[in-house]
Each structure stands twice: as C-alpha cells, then as structure tokens.
Amino acid sequence: MNAKYIFAKSIYAKCTPHENKSSYKTLSSSSVLSLQLSLSLSLSLSLHHDSKDLSFPLSSLSSSSHNNHLLLSQLLSSFSKKKPNKWAHNSHGRSGVVFQPFEELRQDLNLVPSVPDQSLARQKFAGDCEAAINEQINVEYNISYIYHAMYAYFDRDNIALRGLAHFFKESSYEERDHAQKFMEYQNKRGGRVKLQSILMPSSEFDHPEKGDALYAMELALSLEKVTNQKLINLRNVAEQSNDIQMVDFVDSNFLAEQVESIKKISEYVAQLRRVGKGHGVWHFDQMLLHEGDGAA
Incomplete structure (x- = not known):
C-alpha cells in the first residue's frame, strides 16, 4: 500500500469523531505545528516528487478540528488515488517494438505441418527456389562428369599428361562437392532433392588444330x-522470391569462387595458346603437376 496513504490515514484518524461522541477532537496550536512539520518531512523524504499532487497547502492546518477533518479528508483522498503509469497502457513500450509472445506463438503453430511426409523445418522457401536448386545440382553433376572424362583421357598411358589429369580430376571433385553443398542446403531448408539424369560426356578431346x-x-x-x-540465374530466382537466406548462401559459397576459377583457367588458355602443340605442352603439364603437388 502507498506509504503516503498509510501516513495520511493515521493523521486522519486523529481528527475523526470519537465513537458515541458528536464533537470533533481538537488540536492544539503545538499539535497543528507538529502535524505540519511531520507531513512536510514525510513527503520530502519518501515521495518528494509526488508532493505536487496535494490539492491544498500544509499551512492550511489549523486548530479548528472541523477544518482539519475536511482538509485531511481531502489529503487522504488525493493520496489514495493511484497515479497512472504512462507505460502501462502503451503497447509499444519504451523501445517501440510490440512483442506478444503467446499471440505470435499461436500463429506460428499453424505453420507446423501435421502430415508426416511434410518438412517441419521449411519456412519462407518457395517452390521456384526448390526447383532451381535441383536444376543446379544437375548442372554441377554434369560438369563434374565431363571433368572426370577429361581426367580419364589425360591419364591414359599414350597421352601421359599427368598435370592435366590431376587438374581435371580435382576440378571434377570440386564440382561434385558443389552439388553436395546444394543437396545439403536443400534438405536444410525443407526441400526435396530430386536427382536428374546425367548426359554421357565425350571420351576424346584431341583437336586437329x-x-x-x-x-x-x-x-x-x-x-x-x-x-x-547458372549460379547467377539461381541467385535471381532467390531474389525474386525474397529469399535473402538463399541469396546469401549462393553469394558466399559460389559466386566469388567461380570468378576466381574463370580467371585462373583464362590464364591457362592464354599460356597454351602461346606454347602451341609441341614441346611447350609438356612444360605446361609439368607446371600444373607441381602446382598440384604444392596444393597437396
């Protein structure tokens, strides 16, 4: 209970009529002065900031018992009124953010499927994004298959370019690893991995010129x-679907790496064009072989 209210009530009790008596208790001048000092000290020490709520000055207390009774009644009434909390009915609170956990939880429960064959983790994952990821998985596996065929060609005993064989073998593993990442991400988002057929690559890579x-x-x-x-197209699908998580996944795991790969292979093409088809190819192959050993 409010401390001011308790204090005022005790003072009020001194000024109320006695039982079985019609007269009011009277306060002497010294009692009035003492009462004024007590009230002033109590209000100043305990709840000084609310003293402006008083509807009359403390100096109004006098030796008139009837006046004191009316004034203290008013004091008691003003203390008993609860000051409204300015934040109590403000649903935005101090931060301006509305959070109603039980209401939001009740809505989120509708997002949890009860059918056994549906994903429980899926949220804000569009069907277009799911289909695009499955297409990219197929792209990665097809390219990995082609690189693996190149590895098998340069690893032949009558070709014997071990540096090129090693390079294309690692490239095949890298593309397969990309496919694996997309499969894991598909499952993480609640999609379904649907592997498609892989085209048979060529087994011969010799060119007459x-x-x-x-x-x-x-x-x-x-x-x-x-x-x-294909990765850029995949990112565009995610962006059109407002899937910022998928956009971040493609950006951080593939696009930057892809630019580096294009730059590196462009340099290899430029170098091979310089050396021609003769003895320079062997030296280029040795360079790739030592780069592979250094990476290992």
Whole structure:
C-alpha cells in the first residue's frame, strides 16, 4: 500500500469523531505545528516528487478540528488515488517494438505441418527456389562428369599428361562437392532433392588444330562460364522470391569462387595458346603437376 496513504490515514484518524461522541477532537496550536512539520518531512523524504499532487497547502492546518477533518479528508483522498503509469497502457513500450509472445506463438503453430511426409523445418522457401536448386545440382553433376572424362583421357598411358589429369580430376571433385553443398542446403531448408539424369560426356578431346591440351582447357573455360551463369540465374530466382537466406548462401559459397576459377583457367588458355602443340605442352603439364603437388 502507498506509504503516503498509510501516513495520511493515521493523521486522519486523529481528527475523526470519537465513537458515541458528536464533537470533533481538537488540536492544539503545538499539535497543528507538529502535524505540519511531520507531513512536510514525510513527503520530502519518501515521495518528494509526488508532493505536487496535494490539492491544498500544509499551512492550511489549523486548530479548528472541523477544518482539519475536511482538509485531511481531502489529503487522504488525493493520496489514495493511484497515479497512472504512462507505460502501462502503451503497447509499444519504451523501445517501440510490440512483442506478444503467446499471440505470435499461436500463429506460428499453424505453420507446423501435421502430415508426416511434410518438412517441419521449411519456412519462407518457395517452390521456384526448390526447383532451381535441383536444376543446379544437375548442372554441377554434369560438369563434374565431363571433368572426370577429361581426367580419364589425360591419364591414359599414350597421352601421359599427368598435370592435366590431376587438374581435371580435382576440378571434377570440386564440382561434385558443389552439388553436395546444394543437396545439403536443400534438405536444410525443407526441400526435396530430386536427382536428374546425367548426359554421357565425350571420351576424346584431341583437336586437329588446337591439340588436346588447349582444346580441353578452352572447354573447361566454357564450362566454368556456363556454371557461373547458372549460379547467377539461381541467385535471381532467390531474389525474386525474397529469399535473402538463399541469396546469401549462393553469394558466399559460389559466386566469388567461380570468378576466381574463370580467371585462373583464362590464364591457362592464354599460356597454351602461346606454347602451341609441341614441346611447350609438356612444360605446361609439368607446371600444373607441381602446382598440384604444392596444393597437396
């Protein structure tokens, strides 16, 4: 209970009529002065900031018992009124953010499916994004398959370009790893992975004019550019669906790396064009082989 209210009530009791008596108790001048000082001190020490709520000055107390009774009644009434809390009915609170946990939880419960074959984790994941990811998985696996065929070609005993074989083998693993990442992300978002058929790649990469090394490297550059364009298309699908999580996933895991791959293979193509089809191809192959050993 309010401390001021308790104090005022005790003072009020001194000025109320006695039981079975019609007269009011009277206060002497010294009692009035003492009462004024007591009230002033109490209000100043305990709840000084609310003293402006008083509707009469304390100096109004006098030796007239009837007047004191009326004045203290007014004092008691003013103390008993609760001052409204300016934040109590403000649903925005101090921060301006409305949070109603039970209401929001009740709405979110409707988002949890009860059908056993539906994902429980899926949220804000559009069907277009799910289909685009499955298409990208197929792209990554197809390119990995082509790179693996290139590895098998340069690893032949009558070709014996071990540096190129190692390079395309690692490229195949990298594209397959990309497919794996997309599969994991698909499951993480509550989608369904649907693997599609993979086309059979060519097994021969010799070219009458360019030679096998330059021809294979130009093909690799084309494949990296195709992959980059497919990733950009995938990102656009996510952006159109307002899926910022998927946009961040594609940006942070693939696009920057793809630009680096295009730059590196472009340099390889330029170098192979300089050395031609002869002895320079062997030196280029040795360079790739030592780069592979250094990376390992």
